[in-house]
Amino acid sequence: MDLLPAVPADDPGNFSWWQLDVRATSKVGIKPTLDRKIDADVAIVGGGFTGLWTAIALKERSPKLRIVVLDAYRCGDGASSRNGGNVHGYWGALPTLISFYGADKALEAARLGTLAQKKLRAFATSKPNDVWWVEEGYLRVATSEAQKSKLAAFITVARELGVPDTVRRVGKSDLLSLCNSPKFEEGLFFSEGATVHPARLAAAVREKAIQLGIDIYENTPVISVQQGSPCFVATSQGGVTARDVVLANYTGTMAIPSVGRTTTLFSSFPAMSERNELELERIGYKAARGIADLRMFTHYFRRTRDGRILMGTGSGPIGFGNNHSAAALRRDEPSLERAKIGLRRFFPGMSAVVSTWGFPIEVTSDRLPYFGTAAGTRIHYGSGYSGHGVNATVIAGECLASIVLGEKDQWSNSVFCNRTRVNFPLEPFRYVGGSIIRNAIVKCEDAQDAGLPQPLVARGIAEVPRMIGMRIGMR
Ligand SMILES: Cc1cc2nc3c(=O)[nH]c(=O)nc-3n(C[C@H](O)[C@H](O)[C@H](O)COP(=O)(O)OP(=O)(O)OC[C@H]3O[C@@H](n4cnc5c(N)ncnc54)[C@H](O)[C@@H]3O)c2cc1C
Incomplete structure (x- = not known):
């Protein structure tokens, strides 16, 4: 499986204020590039919150595991250091989740979000972390x-x-x-x-992973993952032979057909x-x-x-x-x-x-992330946070650790790992239709905010997702 090159993360002109603040107030170290072939039990592609929390959850549950994290840039410099830093689970999503999955599963998602919040709180408030x-x-x-x-x-x-x-x-x-x-x-x-x-949190989680003995290689883009027993994760100068691979490369997971759809x-x-x-x-x-x-x-x-x-x-x-x-x-x-x-x-x-x-x-169309395994492989992935990943990547860590270790528990049995997801239309219809609907919704919402009537045509277009049962574009 060929991987997508990572979203360019090294343009200082597009660094977040959070990243600039961390760079101004502390020394930002960088781990070496992987320049040879090595062995591990689990290789994790991507060292944002998803990859790091997964590595930590695996190490906490199974301390002897040899875990390697590979990042194209510096761990944490992707979306994890560029977000709004609002942290909460799914209580505010209950009305939407019920309409998709019913009351029990909606409540399950919200309760697991609360467990993740508890874990995050314990980490964020422990010394010497100062993550605001x-x-x-x-x-x-x-x-x-x-x-x-x-x-x-x-x-x-x-x-x-x-x-x-x-x-x-x-x-x-x-x-x-x-x-x-x-x-x-x-x-x-x-x-x-x-x-x-968020950038302080990302730095603190990276530091915790290092302290736990997780091997991190940075400036190490992964080019492809070959499925097998074991798998092989290929980088430009070397690679990792590992029983399990976790793709924690954020939007890059859309190269997996089931995620892309x-x-x-x-x-x-x-x-x-x-x-x-x-x-x-x-x-x-x-x-x-x-x-x-x-x-x-x-x-x-x-x-x-x-x-x-x-x-x-x-x-x-x-x-x-x-x-x-x-x-x-x-x-x-x-x-x-x-x-x-x-x-x-x-x-x-x-x-x-x-x-x-x-x-x-x-x-995703239900705005929940999904954690799973590419069919017939030991290549696992986490994706679909829908702009809501600071809490949900802690859920990711627990779900992906359970999946890798084959543990049947509240995480691997949850709606985050078991549900039928709705496909989006194929391209170019997705992009063309999605752009038209997005523009119409933005126009209608701008008009509503200004206390003006919604433009008639835009209003009609904005209703299309509801009419075709596609809940992502619904207002
Ligand atoms: C502008 C913005 C605002 C947001 N606001 C919020 C918010 O307020 N609250 C909230 O909960 N969520 C928010 N989010 C969402 C949240 O930031 C993400 O869901 C979360 O950070 C995802 O973490 P991740 O580890 O999956 O991705 P990332 O942090 O992007 O990590 C992926 C890592 O994979 C690496 N990588 C990619 N491809 C490769 C490859 N081929 N080889 C090696 N490495 C690779 C990248 O370099 C990167 O470090 C926001 C997101 C954005 C963009």
Whole structure:
């Protein structure tokens, strides 16, 4: 199986603010390139959160395993260091998950997310880690009448499933005491939710893996994986012979046919504001809590411990097939502008931006990740975090460790490893149709936010996913 070259991660012009901060405040080491052939029990391709948490979970369960992690760049320098740093599981996804899988499986996903959150909390708050972990819940806010109409379903579903404590409705005055934005109308407060400095977390997880005796090779792109007993992982100057291989190469897993059919490429663009603690104090945004609006292509945002606001938008261009290296997925001026407009609209006093960046995200139709094994092989993979991977990559570590070790447990038996996923249309229909629908939804949601009627044609197009039963593009 030939692997896709990694998404270019070494362009300092597209480093995230988080990466620049880590580089400015600490010494960033690099592990050697693999320049010979070696043996291991498990070879892991990709040292982001997925690869590192998997390596750690395997080592914790089976300390004698020889585990090798290979990364094309420096471990953690992919999506794991470029995200918004909002951390929560799946309580906020219950209405969608029920419609796909019913109550039991929806609850199972949310409860496993809570176990992952617990593991992450224990790690993030243990010495000497300082990863800016702040656990103050998570807010969804309605910024238009259309978004307000979505609030009730979350409360009803939580009540019906017997988990009413996971979410409460927040009226305008309570909401404004948590964060006073002129655009917030009403909201939902989810008790599970934290924020983190993602690049510091990635560095800390990498360090933990090294301490556990996991062998890491960096600047080591993997070219192909040959299935066999054992498998062989080929790099340009050497390779690893291993019984099991885990593909933790993020959007690169779309080269596996079953992943490519059931996953599609979007892109996401954050902007980081200048530091302004006085203004944050003035608007009462005191805790570094994560917030998102209720658009289909959400604005997600959070304050940082050092007095900034990160504003991100998930409305970037979509990708063609599995071409995850397309430049438009990392640099798109209209998307960057939408993130800046979001910052100005919601927080007029915080509109000075010091850094912007973009990166692809891989989205499944149910927005759940999937962990599995390529048919007839010992090549395993994790993919499909749908812009929601900080918590879910801890789930990944446990699921993939169970799969590699052949353990039948709550992880390997869960909905994350066992479900039938919906295929997306084939190319070029996926790209052409997806782009048209995306543009229509963005237009409708912009109009709703501005209190204007939705453009008629765009509104009709935006309804297509619902009409054909494709829930990913549903508002
Ligand atoms: C802009 C943005 C905002 C986001 N915001 C949030 C958020 O607020 N909260 C949240 O929970 N999630 C968020 N996410 C999602 C989250 O960042 C990802 O789901 C998560 O980091 C995925 O981790 P990973 O290890 O699978 O991928 P990565 O961190 O990308 O790791 C994959 C690694 O594989 C390596 N690799 C790839 N191909 C090869 C190869 N051929 N050979 C060797 N190595 C290879 C890469 O170099 C990389 O280091 C966001 C994502 C983006 C892009």
